[in-house]
Amino acid sequence: MLLNTSILRILGACFYYSPDSPSVKSLIPLMPFLVELFPWPDSQKIKKLTKEIAKQDFKLLYYDFSILFEGQGNVPAPPWGSVYLDPEKIVMRISTQAYQQFLSLHSIAVESDQNEPTDQFGLMLLAAVYLLERNKKIIAIELIEQHLLPWAYRYLSLIQMTKLEHTFYRNLAAISEEYLKTIEQQLNLIAPKRQLFH
Numbered sequence: 001m002l003l004n005t006s007i008l009r010i011l012g013a014c015f016y017y018s019p020d021s022p023s024v025k026s027l028i029p030l031m032p033f034l035v036e037l038f039p040w041p042d043s044q045k046i047k048k049l050t051k052e053i054a055k056q057d058f059k060l061l062y063y064d065f066s067i068l069f070e071g072q073g074n075v076p077a078p079p080w081g082s083v084y085l086d087p088e089k090i091v092m093r094i095s096t097q098a099y100q101q102f103l104s105l106h107s108i109a110v111e112s113d114q115n116e117p118t119d120q121f122g123l124m125l126l127a128a129v130y131l132l133e134r135n136k137k138i139i140a141i142e143l144i145e146q147h148l149l150p151w152a153y154r155y156l157s158l159i160q161m162t163k164l165e166h167t168f169y170r171n172l173a174a175i176s177e178e179y180l181k182t183i184e185q186q187l188n189l190i191a192p193k194r195q196l197f198h
Helices: 003-017 022-037 041-056 062-070 082-085 094-104 121-133 137-161 166-187
Strands: none
Touching: 003 022, 003 121, 003 166, 041 166, 062 166, 082 094, 082 137, 094 137, 094 166, 121 137, 137 166
């Protein structure tokens, strides 16, 4: 199955929760199994990346998490869609409002422990999981195609270019990019062309 809830859940949780959270700590050892869950175009590359991730000590990842998600100074790869899609590069703008309307239209209540805008990358992947688990595949595809893909590759490329202490988030971004590109191609998704400002 191309829209694999296990893959989306693992990636979403790792991009949303702190590395010392029970959610992420329990998922890191499962990373090597991602290779078996999906028809990766380059399974050897994914195998290498997931093995490296599984070897990471979650206790050492908090500084990198803080740089990427909490903002030690300037956030090099902001995880919110509106930063990329809004000319002023700030959160909670028109694209976030459009996404919130989409969620409301489909009766999806996104609850965040972290007072986070709803268009946070990991949170959006977890929203897609929620939809897929309720047999709402078409709506999950719309979420990915219309609200995530217009900015996701730029975000993931910025993570891969960011100097961090460990490879965990760079590898996670590379895996996410491969996954999204594969489902985009295999499901013939056509993301709207949007100007990116970040």
